[in-house]
Every structure is written in structure tokens, then in C-alpha cells.
Amino acid sequence: MKRVFAKRLFSVSACLATACASVPVLAADEIKVGLMLPFSGTYAQLGEAVEKGFKLHIDEQGGRLAGKTVTYVRVDDESEPSKASDNVNKLIKRDKVDVIVGTVHSGVVMAMAKAAKSSKTLLIIPHAGTDEVTGAMCAPNIFRSSFSNWQPAYGAGKLAVEKGYKRIVTVSWKYTAGEESLRGFKEGIKGSGSSVVSDLTVPFPNTEFQALLTQISALKPDAVYAFFGGAGAVKFVKDYAAAGLGRTIPLIGSGFLTEGVLQAEGAAAEGLQTTLHYADGLNSEVDKAFRAAYAKAYGAGPDVYAVQGYDAAQMLAHGLKATGGDLGKQAGIVKAIETMTVNSPRGAFKLSKAHSPVQDIYTRTVASGENRYTSIAAKGVGSPSDGCAMAAR
Incomplete structure (x- = not known):
């Protein structure tokens, strides 16, 4: 984040020196989010639901987080690992996004994690469950709002x-x-x-x-x-x-x-x-409110993909609030997300030391077109974090 923040300062200075003739300047009150998700192919429906859930929470905040307007750069990753490095590096180097949200395919997210780790760009994973991202590939700036496989x-x-x-x-x-x-x-x-x-x-x-x-x-x-x-x-x-x-x-x-x-x-x-980690009929007040808002916004009921997108936005909002929207204070953003309780439609959860949800896993039975809650199959389930150096912090 320091790299991005410094570039913004440089751009503003250059603009002042040249009367803003040719230097593109990002608005001081803007947060740019890169949505790298599958919008075509086998997982297209999943990517679209993640996006809708994420944007729902942002819209509930008036389209702003910590007083800053949220704008989006949308990339279809096609669930294609061979294209992942180019796609994520364009978001970081060309589009200069402040945070990346993605993706679904575990092979694609590995390239995203590698690029985020080396560039120190904040990455929130709203689906892909590969263990390694919060295992050997873990980093302070990488979080998961979903699950491990x-x-x-x-x-x-x-x-x-x-x-x-x-x-x-x-x-x-x-x-x-x-x-x-x-x-x-x-x-x-x-x-x-x-x-x-x-x-x-x-x-x-x-x-x-x-x-x-x-x-x-x-x-x-x-x-x-x-x-x-x-x-x-x-x-x-x-x-x-x-x-x-x-x-x-x-x-x-x-x-x-x-x-x-x-x-x-x-x-x-x-x-x-x-x-x-989600089911129809949980009937908590948080879930009922979420489902009503989602149905009003999109004319359909939500699924776990939408929940994971919604919670990714909650995590980002909480982190930015802690620093007053100052993107240069990434350590403060990270600490705030690490220690928060996410008040999720799936049920409240905290993050493990490897930045992955510790959550209940539900048994659901399909009945009349719903994945209806039956019972808790496993309570307070963490996830593997073997090799994650952060676990010892």
C-alpha cells in the first residue's frame, strides 16, 4: 500500500507542476477495488454472486468506505490459471488498484497470492479454498472471507x-x-x-x-x-x-x-x-436482514457465494475504518481485520492466525428448491495452516 500511496503523491505533485495537462490523477477520496473473478465459463454464476454480495455491502454504506468513494476494475479471469499472472499484474501495475478481491478457481488464486505477496497489495479471497494460500503462501496482506477446501x-x-x-x-x-x-x-x-x-x-x-x-x-x-x-x-x-x-x-x-x-x-x-458454512433457514436476525436486502437489490435469493462476497466487503470496510481510510497505513488495516469479529449471515466468526475463517459447518438437506439447515455437522472448524510463518507471530 505504501507503494501505491507514494505513487499517488507523486502524481498529485506532477499535476500541480504541469497544470494537470497530461498526468492522470486518482481522486484523493477514491478507493479502487480490483474484482478478479470468473464471469464466463463453468464458474461464471459463482463469480457474479460474489460480486453482487460485495457490492451490496458497499452500497449499504452509500458507495463509500471510510469517507472514500469505491470504484471498481472488473476482470474476467475465466478460471484459467495460465492467464492469472498477466491478469493480476495488470490490476496491480497498470490499473493501480488499492485492493484485489478474488477469486473462485484455486489454481488462479495461487498466482494472485504470489503477486499480492510480492507487491504487498491487499488481497481478500471471497471463495477459492486452496489450503496453501493461508498455509505456505500466507502473508499479512492476504485474507480469506470464505473457507479452506x-x-x-x-x-x-x-x-x-x-x-x-x-x-x-x-x-x-x-x-x-x-x-x-x-x-x-x-x-x-x-x-x-x-x-x-x-x-x-x-x-x-x-x-x-x-x-x-x-x-x-x-x-x-x-x-x-x-x-x-x-x-x-x-x-x-x-x-x-x-x-x-x-x-x-x-x-x-x-x-x-x-x-x-x-x-x-x-x-x-x-x-x-x-x-x-451456510444454509437456507438459519433464521438469525443478521441473515434475515441480508437475505431481504439481497432479494430487494437483485430480485433473487442469495447463496454462499454472495455471503462470502458480502463478508469480504465487511472485512475491507472494518480495516479502512480503523485507519480513517488511510491506505498508507496497511499495518493498521491488517491488524483491524485480524482482530475483528465478522458479523456474517452465516453466523459470526473470527479469523485464524493464518487469516482464514474459524466457522461452523452445517448439514443441509435439499427440499423444495432450498438447501435447508438440518444440523451442525462440525462446530468451530478451523483450517490447515501448516507452513504459515504468521502462526508464530
């Missing part, structure tokens, strides 16, 4: 044990998020007598699932645990139901299997149980 999966493991499932098959995309989700699930069933008899994967974002379904049918497990999201989740849930597997082999999953896509999944999702 293993948190909801760990809760799903506890759900599987509660249901008495002994022989379980896991299915997922073969990429970082999928691998970490499977690890969390296995930790959730560890020592229970339940076991994973086969891990089945397809490359991201492949949605040709017939071979997997044939293998599941042949293995005849007690249950299947699935990790998919967005359009891939819709395709898998529909294919699973069409194959008739749901009648004999229960399907459970990380909450992203049904979150935000129930309308598209239709009857195929009815009765599915998933675990996540």
Missing part, C-alpha cells in the same frame, strides 16, 4: 460417519481444490471404521461422467462423496439421478454440489445432503 469436506466426513456409511467412493475434478476436498473428507472419517474404497476423478472442467458412474455401479459402495461446483455440479447430479444410482447408493457432497444451482438441478437434487 477441507472444511466443508471434513464436515461431510462427519456426516458420513453419522449415517453409518462404511464403504465410500469419492468423485471429483482432478485439480487442487478437488484433492484438498478429498483430504478433508478422509480426515472427517478417520478412526471411525469408515473408509474410502476408491477415489475417482476427471480433469477440470470435464463433465463427461459416464465412466465414473459405471465404476460406481460396479463398486456398489454404501455411499458416494462428490466435490463439484457450478455447471459441473448440475451435470453430475443430473447424470447420477438419470443412471438410477440415487435409488440404491446415497450421494452426499461438499455444499458446492448443490449451492446456487438447485434451480438447474431440479428434481434430481431433491433429498441430497451436503455440508457447508
